[in-house]
Amino acid sequence: MSRKKQFKAESKRLLDLMINSIYTHKEIFLRELISNASDAIDKLYYQALQNGDHSISRDDLKIELAVNKDDRTITLTDNGIGMSKEELEENLGTIARSGSLAFKENMDAKEQPDDDVDIIGQFGVGFYSAFMVAHKVQVFSRKYNEDAAYCWASDASDGYTIDEVEMPERGTKIVLYLKENTDDENYDEYLESYELERLIKKYSDYIRYPIRMEMEVSVKKEGSEDEYETKKEIRTLNSMVPLWKRNKKDITTEEYNEFYKNKFNDFADPQKVIHTSVEGAVSFQALLFIPSKTPFNFYSQDYEKGLQLYSRSVFIMDKASELIPEYFRFVRGLVDSQDLSLNISREMLQHDRQLKVIASRVEKKIKSELLNMLKNDREEYEKFWNNFGLQLKYGVYNDYGMHKEVLQDLLMFYSSSEQKLVTLDEYVSRMKEGQEAIYFISGENIDKIDKLPQCELVKDKGYEILYLTDNVDEFALQVMMNYQEKPFKNINQGDLNLESEEEKKEIESKAEENKGLLEDLKDVLKDKVNDVKISSRLKTHPVCLTSDEGMSFEMEKVLSNMPDGNPYGMKATRILEINPNHEIFQALQKIYAEDKDAIEDYADLLYNQALLIEGFPIEDPMDFSNKICSFMVKASKL
Numbered sequence: 226m227s228r229k230k231q232f233k234a235e236s237k238r239l240l241d242l243m244i245n246s247i248y249t250h251k252e253i254f255l256r257e258l259i260s261n262a263s264d265a266i267d268k269l270y271y272q273a274l275q276n277g278d279h280s281i282s283r284d285d286l287k288i289e290l291a292v293n294k295d296d297r298t299i300t301l302t303d304n305g306i307g308m309s310k311e312e313l314e315e316n317l318g319t320i321a322r323s324g325s326l327a328f329k330e331n332m333d334a335k336e337q338p339d340d341d342v343d344i345i346g347q348f349g350v351g352f353y354s355a356f357m358v359a360h361k362v363q364v365f366s367r368k369y370n371e372d373a374a375y376c377w378a379s380d381a382s383d384g385y386t387i388d389e390v391e392m393p394e395r396g397t398k399i400v401l402y403l404k405e406n407t408d409d410e411n412y413d414e415y416l417e418s419y420e421l422e423r424l425i426k427k428y429s430d431y432i433r434y435p436i437r438m439e440m441e442v443s444v445k446k447e448g449s450e451d452e453y454e455t456k457k458e459i460r461t462l463n464s465m466v467p468l469w470k471r472n473k474k475d476i477t478t479e480e481y482n483e484f485y486k487n488k489f490n491d492f493a494d495p496q497k498v499i500h501t502s503v504e505g506a507v508s509f510q511a512l513l514f515i516p517s518k519t520p521f522n523f524y525s526q527d528y529e530k531g532l533q534l535y536s537r538s539v540f541i542m543d544k545a546s547e548l549i550p551e552y553f554r555f556v557r558g559l560v561d562s563q564d565l566s567l568n569i570s571r572e573m574l575q576h577d578r579q580l581k582v583i584a585s586r587v588e589k590k591i592k593s594e595l596l597n598m599l600k601n602d603r604e605e606y607e608k609f610w611n612n613f614g615l616q617l618k619y620g621v622y623n624d625y626g627m628h629k630e631v632l633q634d635l636l637m638f639y640s641s642s643e644q645k646l647v648t649l650d651e652y653v654s655r656m657k658e659g660q661e662a663i664y665f666i667s668g669e670n671i672d673k674i675d676k677l678p679q680c681e682l683v684k685d686k687g688y689e690i691l692y693l694t695d696n697v698d699e700f701a702l703q704v705m706m707n708y709q710e711k712p713f714k715n716i717n718q719g720d721l722n723l724e725s726e727e728e729k730k731e732i733e734s735k736a737e738e739n740k741g742l743l744e745d746l747k748d749v750l751k752d753k754v755n756d757v758k759i760s761s762r763l764k765t766h767p768v769c770l771t772s773d774e775g776m777s778f779e780m781e782k783v784l785s786n787m788p789d790g791n792p793y794g795m796k797a798t799r800i801l802e803i804n805p806n807h808e809i810f811q812a813l814q815k816i817y818a819e820d821k822d823a824i825e826d827y828a829d830l831l832y833n834q835a836l837l838i839e840g841f842p843i844e845d846p847m848d849f850s851n852k853i854c855s856f857m858v859k860a861s862k863l
């Protein structure tokens with residue numbers, strides 16, 4: 226007999242949880258094991274197709290259940306791909322699957338160990354769930370195209386063993402030795418065939434391979450009219466009709482939800498189910514789900530997009546990325562088409578014409594469903610937007626704006642006047658007469674933006690401003706250039722042209738009158754700003770920093786925060802604008818008239834204030850602080 230090996234630490238923890246679980250829905254162990262068996266058969270069938278192996282017929286593929294009341298065992302057998310010795314070790318000795326990992330991470334985050342009662346059911350915890358009902362588990366397995374077979378065995382607490390065994394046929398046989406009954410728990414019920422039948426119908430009805438079990442059935446005695454006898458009969462317990470092949474009308478929300486959670490390892494119900502059947506040049510069914518939460522790794526490279534691909538209900542591959550555009554990568558689900566070759570390989574996907582047609586229909590369907598949600602269920606759409614809106618904005622920006630037409634109607638931004646998220650269409654429909662542009666401004670968060678001096682006058686004149694808070698926002702608007710022929714305009718850049726002719730003249734004459742002052746201010750700040758101007762966009766605030774068209778401050782900040790740190794040193798122009806109607810301007814005029822050189826400190830302080838308002842660090846905080854103190858001291862002596 227081989228040496229006992231210990232589980233990897235993380236698996237051990239999960240296992241302990243399973244053994245000691247007081248979770249009330251222990252019955253899910255069967256769903257998990259059947260799902261693994263079905264996956265193993267899928268893998269075998271696909272592999273056989275790839276190898277051109279005709280010895281494997283689809284009709285022979287099956288899952289079998291058997292109970293032995295004397296030994297108190299349940300045996301589950303599949304003739305799928307099987308596992309080699311290394312795979313037994315790798316797959317059953319370590320947590321490999323995403324569901325188990327998420328489960329473990331969630332457990333680690335919980336302080337109270339008792340919380341497992343709530344969360345076990347939320348995750349597909351896979352193979353280890355067998356230990357919720359069994360004190361010992363044996364896995365006999367012989368891999369496809371190999372002669373050697375092995376038995377993995379464990380009573381969980383004390384590690385596991387792997388021994389070579391004889392197995393006449395390929396596949397995997399799992400034997401569960403049920404735990405002893407307790408006051409609270411009757412494990413014997415899993416030895417009743419009707420109970421197992423109920424569980425299969427509840428959780429695994431759609432599995433596409435027959436799940437067979439010997440059942441005791443009552444049949445009429447031969448030659449008798451009303452006499453019955455009990456006979457043993459092998460029965461197929463599942464209907465084998467995949468969920469997506471069934472009529473939408475006959476499927477309950479619960480069935481969709483269970484299917485989604487089980488198949489895509491999510492612990493929450495999906496936010497939206499899209500079930501569609503398309504007949505035409507290429508016919509297919511698609512069953513798509515929008516998760517109700519952002520997957521924890523969604524915005525990282527670990528997240529793999531793609532839909533499962535089936536051909537005539539035969540599983541072809543997982544995560545076929547060609548089926549879903551990058552900007553809808555949050556969609557999970559599957560596509561089944563009778564028009565695809567069973568032999569299609571990953572390499573062929575990119576060039577397959579039918580697949581392109583399917584992908585394009587899938588994209589249109591997702592978009593129209595999202596638009597529907599936006600129109601008919603705003604609250605739900607905002608939930609969706611909060612989860613995945615960022616991805617749509619990246620979608621607009623990526624590929625030089627190639628997809629903006631698809632996505633622009635789905636975008637939302639926070640509005641200054643509505644004080645909530647609005648669409649671009651809503652913005653445009655509310656635009657004031659004569660308003661030529663869609664106004665926006667960026668910043669760290671809504672509150673900070675709302676206080677920016679630049680917003681005050683624009684809001685006062687009754688214009689709506691979109692507040693942008695994500696890094697990608699300005700870049701997305703920049704590639705879009707306009708929406709419904711209205712250009713986007715950053716209210717912190719260039720001229721806004723909001724003033725009347727009269728106001729314009731007044732500003733021009735003020736600029737002329739104070740030419741010397743402005744030029745000297747510019748001179749003092751010559752290394753820091755490109756210009757110093759009389760402002761036409763400030764109302765009550767003294768100063769602000771604006772830039773010319775082109776690169777904006779937010780873009781500069783985003784570039785500077787990139788991993789390579791803005792290597793070309795791309796900078797927005799800096800223009801210091803001073804409010805001519807603010808007392809500070811009169812103070813400047815007075816100081817300037819009395820002693821030209823005295824404006825140096827004023828210039829410096831005003832510039833630094835403008836930097837702070839704009840969210841830029843100031844270059845010399847000590848100097849800034851000292852200057853303010855000396856002004857305060859001076860003021861106290863007046």
Ligand SMILES: Nc1ncnc2c1ncn2[C@@H]1O[C@H](COP(=O)(O)OP(=O)(O)OP(=O)(O)O)[C@@H](O)[C@H]1O
Nearest residue numbers: 261262265307308316322323324351352353397490
């Ligand atoms: N009946 C089986 N036949 C062949 N391999 C199996 C079988 N059961 C489990 N395995 C292997 O063991 C691995 C671990 O199984 P587990 O149920 O813990 O997670 P999983 O099935 O990978 O998760 P997921 O359902 O997310 O794919 C599987 O990925 C599979 O490779």
